[in-house]
Amino acid sequence: MSMSKFNEYKGLNLPNVAKQVLEQWEANKVFEQSVTSRDENKPFVFFEGPPSANGLPGIHHVMARAIKDIFCRYKTLKGYQVKRKAGWDTHGLPVELGVEKELGITKEDIGKKITIEEYNNACKEAVMRYTDVWNNLTRQMGYWVDMNDPYITYENKYIESVWWLLGQLHQKGLMYKGYTIQPYSPKAGTGLSSHELNQPGCYRDVKDTTCVAQFKLKGIEKEEVITIDELHDDENEPVPHLKPLNPIQEEIYRLQQNGEEVFFLAWTTTPWTLPSNTALAVGSKISYFLVKTINQYSGKHINIILAKDLFSKYFEISDNIKSKDLIVGNHMLTLAGTPYENPENILNDDLLRDLPKELINKGRISHWDILAECIGNDLISLEYEQLLPYAQPYENADKAFRVIPGDFVTTEDGTGIVHIAPTFGADDAKVAKDAGVPPMLVLDENFNPVPLVDLQGKFRPEMGEFAGKYVKNEYYKDGEAPEKSVDVEISIKLKEENKAFKVEKYEHSYPHCWRTDKPILYYPLDSWFIKTTAVKERMIALNKTINWKPESTGTGRFGNWLENLNDWNLSRSRYWGIPIPIWRTETGDEEICISSVEQLKAEIEKSIAAGFMTNNPLADFEIGNMDKTNYDKFDLHKNYVDNIVLVSPSGKPMKRETDLIDVWFDSGSMPTAQLHYPFENKDLIEKQQLGVADFIAEGVDQTRGWFFTLHAIATMVFDHVAYKNVVSNGLVLDKNGQKMSKRLGNAVDPFETLDKYGPDATRWYMITNAQPWDNLKFDLEGITEVQRKFFGTLYNTYGFFALYANLDNFTYAEAEVPIANRPEIDRWIISKLNSLIKDVDAAYHTYEPTRAGRAIQEFVNDHLSNWYVRLCRRRFWKGDYSEDKIAAYQTLYTCLEVVAQLASPIAPFYSDKLYTDLASISGKGNTTSVHLSDFPTVNESVIDTDLEQRMDIAQQVSSMVLSLRKKEQIKVRQPLQKLMIPILNATFKRQLQEVADLILSEVNVKEIEYLEDTSGVLVKSIKPNFKTLGPKYGKIMKQIAAQVNQFTQNDIQEFERNQGATITVEGQQVELDSNDVEIITQDIPGWLVQTEGGLTVALDITISKELKEEGIAREFVNRIQNLRKDSGFEVTDKIALKILQHNEINEAINNNKNYICTETLTSRLDVVNELNEGVSVEIDQNLSTLIAIEKFN
């Protein structure tokens, strides 16, 4: 027999357990084994989204990484080989900004005060600064990922693979250089990424001068000359021809014929863009009004067009009319009499000058007359006079100044007609391009097309009196800004020219450059783009094959994103990043995209031959040699490659395009770049499909980040998905639901948390408290609760097992007791256990860790500990080492072992401790680690739902009896004689009988009487079953229910006898059968009764003399046990007792002497008349005596 014992502990210290287990893992290389020991032909591919080591990890990283870890561990248990390569995201703006700050330089200084090489080296150092901290977090939280051989995005091999991917895109014609509107900071002289714009505090509310400008329609031509070619006959005379006009155009035509002016109204918050206006956009289905009214500044009669919905924003209407009810012909005050004119009003500094009260009311004009109504479509292609004719577009000027459709036009604000300046708005540029309207570009000194505002943010010379002025006062140096901004000056000019309908201040949010604090401009800039729109449909189709958790992120957020896809702006005008591998001639008509170092070396050779370069910096690079040393001989960063000049096929020099690529492309390239594909590992990618992840997980904020770039690159280059399953987790908020931030001081330090509570409790809490995709309100007290409730209970259960197993020298050496030979309760917990395996397996399989965790903890707390162990305690410490006892040990052992395995993905440390504590003694399973074991397989044949049902009955009955006892203040130790339960059907009776013993011992009652329904004493109630009746009788359901509820006891008996009844409801015959109602017992007259959910229990509470004595004896046993314990005796020690006699207990002791002695291992019990040395014990209220206890030899 083995002498080894199960480990016993004095207390549970989860952080210490984690430390010990971690040491074991490292000593035994458990992680490595968990990979190598699994079948390499059964890979489960996981991609690690690379964090940036530039910043410190937060508690949310623990969350995100726990999720990744859980499924990788689970799949490992299921026998898959799960390689997990760590990675580092090393490029990008945050790194650069940090370095600039540290070095005290700005972007402009790079290349001047410091060489790009020095700068890049500083970035390289900075970015890996916190790798140790990250590695520690990874270790401590038990995230298994291979940190020894991570992919690093700044390494030459990685960059080479990225270049190869770019080369593929270039080859497929998916890369182009384009001119687009981008956020631009004139003061900093640089474009800004959306990332930069989303820095906190960038969007600020500012008050700008806004202007509703009047764009005057050109005269509508009704007559059109038809040329000869179009005539069928041979007449030579051109014939005047009446062009068909739609009704609104007719109306405008009529007005114009009368010498009246007609204007479009369009609003802008940036009047400085008005000189660059080239079009007006309308919503094709929006309703517009043509209104005769008056200009409040010039006092002139005018006719204007604006959206119907916005009419009431500018015009006063009577209280009893709603704006949507306005129709043509409605009018307010007539416009009779002399036009109101007041030149002073125009020149007044005050921009908002009200008309006299009779003309304007609360800023709304009260003189108006609705002349016509139309929809936007009717207005399209109408032409208007250029508002501020300083310059003309250098090309297609004849196509400008027209009304075009814009699907983004709304009637939320403004006028429902949008001023379009294609050079200063992304939407503007798009609709203008779609409609063939040119942007306001003029040719500069070098005949390059440029907008009317230069890169410093000043108006160009073409702008007359505005030339040289900054478009925003903020761009002037301190103290140099003029009193009136150009926005104000332009507004005044428009007022003077009867071109401003309304000018006012307006507060809105506008982005500012986070570095200079100045407002940004939207400005056309040159960039390299990836034509993602070309593969949009394919990306949408492939996305439908991806399993998103939660699904809504995939269909909703991601799906919509794909539907509205724009081309991917790849360019970044920075230094520390992957250079765009494109070399171009000056004119741009010849270019090459380099896809490998080998190719670059060869191209340089050509260039040397052509005389553009003198030596080859890649001369030492050995082609085909994949050693790190070979790849360390050069550097593919900007500082290195910008010196390389290549030669074009026609013999011209080609220089590298100066931009870097978006860092998101770096990380999106990782599936292949981490393996240096296609230069190495070709088979892994092409044959084993390791380029497609079975599973990835990141925060939901990565939807348009990493999730997108992975998907886009995989679709474009390989035409397959990059991942099959993806979990996007929510945020970790503080306990009040606020976002965690260092600024608010509510950020939780992950290391402190892990140290204090241990990784297991932290992970368990995070996973079970909220679904991964819901935001988690992180509360440290929640971890304490998990510690106590789940781990504490599990630990106690193991402790209980170990204590008695060691006493009995149980080591699981005996053969399995056949399940059929085990008692009901064992079979029950085994059934529950197998149901649990099934549920947990399914939950993990469907990426639902929360379900898995909650199921496990319910099993451990409610079933295993609070029921199985509690009810079985006696079996463990009472009697011989019988088969029943062995069955109990085996059952409990199995439960603990399986729980350890099921819980191990979530709580890897404690589970391992528990599992190895068990396995090391029994030799069962893998004795090194739970993580090297195999996921338990469910044994369907032992799942017994009837048994689980019966146990539910037992639990419910017990609970009800205990409740009754409580009401009557009868202690559980006081035995009672009888329990009565009405039986309504045979199944219930059988089920109850099979668990009767359990109930009786649990509630300390001697017998159960089954009340068959013959006596007629039971009071019953009947309830309609809505689920069956509802579909059948629908409308009269309520009345049926009312009638059934009215059934008398007689009606119910009648129903039972006939197994049904027919009632009449609202003249309709309603057939009820036994499925249509539920009949339950409600009361047993004359008894102490409890009813709950159809189950009724009656308790006989008469206490006979024998019962009373037995109760006293039990009290004694309890007191003696306490004394034994207080005296420090071993559980196995025998004792001798002396009890001071007392009239009320003597008989009770004598009549139950045998019972007392066996229960307490008492070899000798004397009731004595006198006792000096004993301890006073209270048996009942006002009933005490003395007991003396000593060890018996």
Add this chain to the structure above:
RNA sequence: AGUCCCAUAGCUCAGUUGGUUAGAGCGCUACACUGAUAAUGUAGAGGUCCGCAGUUCAAAUCUGCGUGGGACUACCA
């Protein structure tokens, strides 16, 4: 502004294909238990299922419109 998520007891969360008395844990109060004891049991208090409208015989559940919180994207007159 658009898209998405969330809203149920003081707190954290469950709530099956819609079915009539909406649950659990924690916390609180009281009692009990005491050979798992830094545990455990029982009972009690605690709810406008965010609001409004609709579909339905029947809505916490489905639909629409709002409100509040959060995220992402955009910045557009």
